[in-house]
Amino acid sequence: MSAKAGTAGPDGLSGTTADVMVRALAAAGVQRIFAYPGDPIIEFMECARRHGIDVALGYREGTAAFMAEAHAMATGGIGTCVSTLGPGSTALVNGVAAATLDRVPMIAISGQIETARQAYFTHQVVEHEQLYRPVTKWAARVEAQAVATTMRKALRVATAERPGAVHLTCAADTFAADAQDATVRTPPFAADALAGxxxxxxxxxxxxxxxxxxxxxxxxxxxxxxxxxxxxxxxxxxxxxxxxxxxxxxxxxxxxxxxxxxxxxxxxxxxxxxxxxxxxxxxxxxxxxxxxxxxxxxxxxxxxxxxxxxxxxxxxxxxxxxxxxxxxxxxxxxxxxxxxxxxxxxxxxxxxxxxRLRDGYYSGRVEGHLNPTDVVDAVRAAAPPDTLVTTDVGSHKLLVGQGWPAMSPRSVLMTNGLSAMGFGIPAAIAAKMALPDRPVVAMVGDGGFAMTATELRHAAARGLGLAVVVFVDGSLNRIELKQSARSYPSTATRIDDIDLVLMAQSMSCDGARAETAGELEKALTGLATLTRPLVIEARIDPGQYQAQF
Known part of the structure; x- marks a missing residue:
């Protein structure tokens, strides 16, 4: 189905450039695109909608890219995200770089101003290829005369070992132009079954x-x-x-x-x-x-x-x-x-x-306090065996990475190549969209939560029953510990207190606060049957981190 009739190309097929791009993505198994809208990409998003691809809103471009990355991690498929020009394209960079260094196949697409104005216009104009070349496997422009070929190469490059991100730029008028190269042929993705x-x-x-x-x-x-x-x-x-x-x-x-x-x-x-x-x-x-x-x-x-x-x-x-x-x-x-x-x-x-490793994992635990390892243990005890957990970046990630017993591939999602903060919540939302029948829990610090908390409003609007457990210690702990080791004061590493329960409720989510293991256990009741997001404010004693790291 094309966005508009279009003129038949030399291969006998018709459609706009946007239509061919969408058909190529659909043929490669893409079922969801994460986006933040803008003028140049309206045509592309409409084509995706008409082809039955879910266009999911990220509340900012960076989190849309993290969602695309996590969607690919959870499913084994190809993550796809799209942004507008200028600030939209620059905001997308962090998540695209994460996909490249985390070795996750991704197609990232940004709109651009009309072709005729690109030579001289400056408002919101950024040279995308120069911007993205250092953080992708390939950065290129899409033209109507070579759109199917470009998409075929983009998909193959993104999925080839080692996989990573490809960024494509398309001008607003090119999206709507009749494609002259419209035959979609999906490249092979499976690896050779023989030793080399x-x-x-x-x-x-x-x-x-x-x-x-x-x-x-x-x-x-x-x-x-x-x-x-x-x-x-x-x-x-x-x-x-x-x-x-x-x-x-x-x-x-x-x-x-x-x-x-x-x-x-x-x-x-x-x-x-x-x-x-x-x-x-x-x-x-x-x-x-x-x-x-x-x-x-x-x-x-x-x-x-x-x-x-x-x-x-x-x-x-x-x-x-x-x-x-x-x-x-x-x-x-x-x-x-x-x-x-x-x-x-x-x-x-x-x-x-x-x-010996387990003894080391629990070292520094303080009786009578809610320790970080207590939080990991309580969530694991309350979570069904098939729970998928995502984690943000920080001291808590190192504990989850060691202490959460993973029993199957793709059951723990984290960024550990770029290791970018702000991944945990978008990743959990994308994972729940991709695998709605599986329980999903995000384990995040209060710093990472502050970066991406508003994405939960979208999760609530979609009725996604996921849990977000926030390790609240009022600190960017990994850096504060390093400041302390050098006898430096805590400069720019303290986080002002927020009532996360009220914040959750304001976004149509459920909220609970836990300062003891018993309160946390109670808050986690019914983890497998959530019908909307649950935010748990786990107020931890960070002293155990000192012993761990």
């Missing part, structure tokens, strides 16, 4: 199976590449065959169930030194789909590394004398099948390490 190339450094002749068989204390480090490639079962099979611990990167939580006997913890979250001790003790690390974009601390691991991923180790954040580039699950299956070495670890040793 093996790269061995000069002087190193050892094969991966030989290295693995000779290793005395191997550790498998799984990252977001393994999660994207649905390699979780293969990770577990290899871990069981070799009998070695599995450490996961934060955005890969759930790639293996965290109650599995070989699961050993999450890297660079709470108690990070304990987990690093395990990794540094390894004489061989299998870096499986591990993306160093998630590293917070430098790589200082003396043991050998085998890099197994869909892309070569071009970052060189960690050295690897051996790289296996191809389908991750196929590589791991082959290693498990051919393994002939002795078992070096026991399940009891890994269980003892998990107990």
């Amino acid at each position: 190339q093996v790269f061995i450094a000069d002087g190193a002749t050892t094969r991966p199976e030989t290295m693995l068989a000779a290793a005395r204390r191997p550790v498998l480090l799984a990252g977001i590449g393994a999660s994207r490639g649905d390699a979780g079962p293969a990770v577990l099979a290899l871990a069981a065959a070799v009998q070695m611990p599995v450490v996961v990167a934060p955005m890969a939580k759930g790639v293996v169930p965290e109650d599995n006997e070989w699961f050993a913890g999450v890297l660079d979250m709470a108690c990070n030194e304990i987990v690093w001790d395990l990794v540094r003790s390894a004489d061989l690390v299998l870096a499986v789909g591990f993306d160093p974009v998630e590293l917070i601390k430098p790589w200082r691991v003396p043991g050998a590394v085998v890099h197994i991923d869909t892309t070569p180790n071009t970052d060189q954040v960690y050295p690897s004398d051996l790289e296996i580039v191809g389908n991750i699950a196929a590589v791991l299956d082959a290693l498990a099948r051919d393994y002939t070495g002795q078992h070096r670890w026991t399940a009891a040793e890994v269980a003892a390490f998990r107990r």
Whole structure:
């Protein structure tokens, strides 16, 4: 269905440029676009509506981009967001950059003034390609003469390993112009099912199976590449065959169930030194789909590394004398099948390490106070097993990253590449839109809540039954702790108190306040049956953060 009749192109199809763009997105499985409207994009939004694509309003462009990113994270599809020109396009940048560094496929589209005025006009005119080129995989213009081809390339670039954001600019008159290139052909998205190339450094002749068989204390480090490639079962099979611990990167939580006997913890979250001790003790690390974009601390691991991923180790954040580039699950299956070495670890040793990690996780807890770990535990106890949790950025994220037991992929959504504050609430809203039958909980700090709280009014208008648990300590804690460590005063790191219950009620949400574990438990009652957003103001004692970090 076209927005208007249009003139038939050379391929016999017709439609406006906007119509072809929308048809290309729909063919790629896009069912929802997150937008903040403006004059140049009216034609595009109307085409999307006519094609049955839900156009969801974000209350600002930046949160619309976060929603698109989270929608892709939750579904495994392609996130899509659209903004107007000028300030709309500049406000979109943060979420687009997050998608690129979080390795999430995204198509971001911004309108522009009419083509004839672009050469000389200055009001609200920003050079989009220059603006977006540093934070995307590709930034380009859409023209009526090449619209289908441009969309095909945009979709392929966004989804190719490593995935990320593509930004497209389209002038207002181009959106409405008859497309001369209107045949939509969706590119292939599935990865090659076969293992690819093996790269061995000069002087190193050892094969991966030989290295693995000779290793005395191997550790498998799984990252977001393994999660994207649905390699979780293969990770577990290899871990069981070799009998070695599995450490996961934060955005890969759930790639293996965290109650599995070989699961050993999450890297660079709470108690990070304990987990690093395990990794540094390894004489061989299998870096499986591990993306160093998630590293917070430098790589200082003396043991050998085998890099197994869909892309070569071009970052060189960690050295690897051996790289296996191809389908991750196929590589791991082959290693498990051919393994002939002795078992070096026991399940009891890994269980003892998990107990040490758990003890460290609860360190600094103050009896009689509402501690951050109390909040994580209470939400987990009240939440059904299939709950999807999102988290914002801050001290609470490090605790959620380590302490929330993820049992399936895509069940914990966080930004840990760009690590941008303001992600948690938009992510929860998008996740609930995408997966309405699943309980959704956002775990956010009071700083992140202040950035995006008004988005909850839209969630209420849509009747989205999600919960937002706010860790209220009146502080930008991660930075305040660093100020304190240098004996500096708390400059610009204190947050003025807000009555979040009243604020929630003003946005047609439910609100509750909890200062004790009992009050929090009561506030969380009925978490699985919410019919509109619930905001819980959890007033925590931040002292535990000091012990943790």
